[in-house]
Amino acid sequence: MSIGLTAEEIHLCRSTSDAYLSGTAIIAEPTKTSDGQGGETWAYTTPSGTVAARLAMETMSPSSGEVASRVASVTSWILTIPATTTITAKAQVQFDSQTYEVISIMERTPEEIARRVRLVRMD
Secondary structure (H helix, E strand, C coil), rough: CCCCCCHHHHHHHHHHHCCCCCCEEEEEEEEEEEECCEEEEHHHHHHCCCEEEEEEEEEECEEEEEEECCCECCEEEEEECCCCCCHHHHCCCECEEEEEEHHHHCCCCCCEEEEEEEEEEEC
């Protein structure tokens, strides 16, 4: 559903939002590369490079989830990045020397002001 903002208004809102992204994140996307023996291996590259970002814990109490085929306590985080940043559900994100895995990307809207991505920390 469109709320009727002009392109100029969306740009102004995005600029204001981006000014409050006080940290930086490195977004790494998986790519297949040849292993030199006829097979393939996965490597992470950083096509988006370093982007302005903000990271916040989604909830104060962790939920249980499956980690490495075992039930464990899982805390999810919300990463906010500029609306024009490209990120996929298979990406890894590094923020403050910690690595996170993307769980989901919040749905885009025509007037998206910032991208919001749900993450879980990889220990």
